[in-house]
């Protein structure tokens with residue numbers, strides 16, 4: 200089966216092989232060495248991050264890293280402005296509500312980009328805002344949010360920038376030197392091609408090293424992890440096999456040319472699918488140049504409800520992804536992350552032809 204959902208991804212043979220290693224206890228020095236290697240590799244994916252940011256690994260999916268980031272860095276006595284143009288922005292607002300922390304949701308149209316003037320107005324209206332949370336790649340629609348202006352605004356106002364980069368980390372440019380984020384959350388099982396089970400936050404070392412006491416739970420307190428992981432240890436049992444798979448995935452990532460190579464590969468696959476579908480009259484949700492490299496959303500063709508399309512493609516060996524929320528009945532999504540070979544792409548295009556010939 201080839202997975203065209205935005206994580207978990209189709210594994211490469213070598214990452215799958217890495218799951219077959221000897222059993223390892225997370226309190227042994229081999230595990231500490233593994234943790235230090237994985238952290239170091241993550242910190243060097245974007246060279247500008249290496250000096251000032253530390254990777255803190257947590258056991259869980261991408262949402263776990265996002266929740267840990269908000270738990271650790273969003274204050275109790277100052278508000279967080281949450282910029283929302285999709286499911287994942289709105290989820291961050293829900294997380295802060297659940298943490299009983301003050302937040303200001305800025306609810307924008309899911310099909311539009313981020314209007315920085317509106318963010319500025321919201322900041323003017325809420326002078327108690329100390330941090331701003333935003334999604335880089337809003338997987339809901341496939342929009343790659345442009346964050347340069349927003350980051351500059353945060354810097355001018357001394358607001359800590361918290362970024363959900365779960366579905367862009369390793370597949371898009373993340374200019375740490377320009378954005379100067381306080382922290383960025385990401386995961387093993389999207390653009391990095393690891394397995395689900397380990398996620399991470401890259402945060403400013405000097406901030407991690409200063410206890411803030413914001414964390415609402417013991418388990419998701421990144422300051423606690425940071426202290427232990429400096430030597431490769433973790434306060435709790437870690438998903439050892441997920442670490443081993445991530446280490447192999449990061450080796451493969453670096454050998455293949457890093458994020459630039461991955462962005463180019465995802466883009467080539469996405470463009471090939473988009474061109475093929477356009478020729479069949481299937482229209483993209485977003486305009487040219489608005490989408491990320493690794494995911495495109497398309498309007499469902501008339502007379503082809505999502506379930507029918509999904510099931511027909513699954514019979515050919517491909518899993519596509521539904522829309523969420525109000526878009527559920529309108530769109531389908533194709534993610535091009537994971538170990539997808541040229542032959543897989545050709546089979547996918549042929550599968551679309553077959554399904555359209557039968558159903559549309």
Ligand SMILES: *Cc1c(COP(=O)(O)O)cnc(C)c1O
Pocket residue numbers: 205206260261262263265287334336337338363364365366386
């Ligand atoms: C996948 C994703 C997440 C995390 O979702 P999980 O189901 O926890 O893996 C968070 N934010 C974005 C933008 C995502 O694409």
